[in-house]
Amino acid sequence: MLTNWNPARMPEKDEMKLRLSTARKQLYDLQMKIKEHKIPVIVLFEGWGTSGKGSTIGKVIRNIDPRFFKVVTMSEPTDEELRYPFLYRFFKEIPEAGKFTFLDSGWLEQICREHLEGKTDEKEYASRIESVRNFERQLTDNGYLVLKFFMQIEKKEQKEREQDLLESKDTKWRVSLFDQWENAHYKKCKKAFSKYMSDTNASSAPWYIIDASDQKWAELQVMETLVRNIEVALQNQAHSVPILQNVFPLEPIPRLADIDLQDKILNDEEYKKELKQLQIELGKLHNKLYRKRIPVIITYEGWDAAGKGGNIKRITEALDPRGYEVQPIASPEPHEKARHYLWRFWTRLPKSGHIAIFDRTWYGRVMVERLEGFCSENDWQRAYNEINEFEKELKDWGAVIIKFWVQIDKDTQLARFQERQNNPEKQWKITDEDWRNREKWDEYEVAVNEMLQKTNTEYAPWHILESVDKKYARIKALKIVIEEIKKYV
Secondary structure, three states: OOOOOOOOOOOHHHHHHHHHHHHHHHHHHHHHHHHHHHHOOOEEEEOOOOOOHHHHHHHHHHOHHHHHHEEEEEOOOOOHHHHHOOHHHHHHOOOOOOEEEEEEEEEEHHHHHHHOOOOOOHHHHHHHHHHHHHHHHHHHHHHOOOEEEEOOOOHHHHHHHHHHHHHOOOOOHHHOOOHHHHHHHHHHHHHHHHHHHHHHOOOOOOEEEEEOHHHHHHHHHHHHHHHHHHHHHHOOOOOOOOOOOOOOOEEEOOHHHHHOOOOOOHHHHHHHHHHHHHHHHHHHHHHHHHHHHHOEEEEEEEEEOOOHHHHHHHOOOOOOOOEHHHHHHHHHHHHHHHHOHHHHOOOOOOOOOOOOEOOOOOHHHOOHHHHOOOOOOOHHHHHHHHHHHHHHHHHHHHOOOEEEEEEHHHHHHHHHHHHHHOOOOOOHHOOOOOOHHHOOOOOOOOOHHHHHHHHHOOOOOOOEEOOOOHHHHHHHHHHHHHHHOOOOO
């Protein structure tokens, strides 16, 4: 894109002044509509070192209420951030509905820089490009406005700006070693940036190349593009998003009604013996996971009163408490509901070498949210592909993904509900919501069957835990966790 780009004509001084004044007023007015219509806006500024990304952001935000935006500088990732998936630190920064996030550099800079420095090969580069495409498409599909600006200056201009900044001890810190390397290898960098932009130039999130040779002209281009895109976003807000066809390899899995729950029992003696042996083995594997920096994600879904909590407890008993965290997932908090539905899961991922256990998961979108009307049909239909993409991202990162569905029959659930209700020590475990969900058993069964069929991928398959006998389910879960971890250590 950069290699064949032709800049637009810069207007005369008076025209520039008039257009800037108009654009500033328009943006000021539109920010309230953004808030009113709850549209989240991500504005990404990429470009050459000293091209004016920071100063341009500073000029734009003067026209926005400071309560409704944040500015984030995405510098080189820290050692801690490198222990998470590539997209983790970017997903963390997405704004709430009705607010702006301005990013001073982002995924373009990191991907291109690491590739130019030889830290990633062509395969890894292609993988990251695919991650970015999916990331940006998921954001726009979920109502985000994503604006991507590349601040373009020529080699000579960049060199002059660097020299000016380096002459003062108060400003020389603004010129990094990479900025200077960029200028020395301008042609090579320009080719890399251009390729990246072509690879990630989607209709829903296109690149806008800004002629940054003049500060006011750069501001005007950005402002007018912002205004134009916000107006379009407001017009298109009610439109449905196309449902993508699944492209991920799926494995067959039985329907819930076909799962045999009979004779899946263990006596106390067998249970105690196997439990002790398996927990010892899992504890040893946990040490290996930490040493090899392998992350593990274990997810639990299942019927109310199926025994998820007891199952999780038998796994955590075997683990070093410093190396795992259980994530109980309830209804989203207001700040979580105001973001992409996967945000609260991205921000709870384990770092490499650690284990995260999710008690309820992102699958709530295609079960509870679907059946209770907390999202549109388009939202939950689209979510199957988004979830498969999310789990593929985790798998490519190197995570062990173990997904459990804890299965019981309707009669077993009723017996456990009644036991809880009649036992003062367990009454806290049963709620009116549990009884309401039970009334929708058949509807939930339809939704769960569809969920299992559409998300049982080769890289993140479902495991059914028959839990009429909780002891049997606990031992089976431990065996599966051990078996899956052994494939990696």
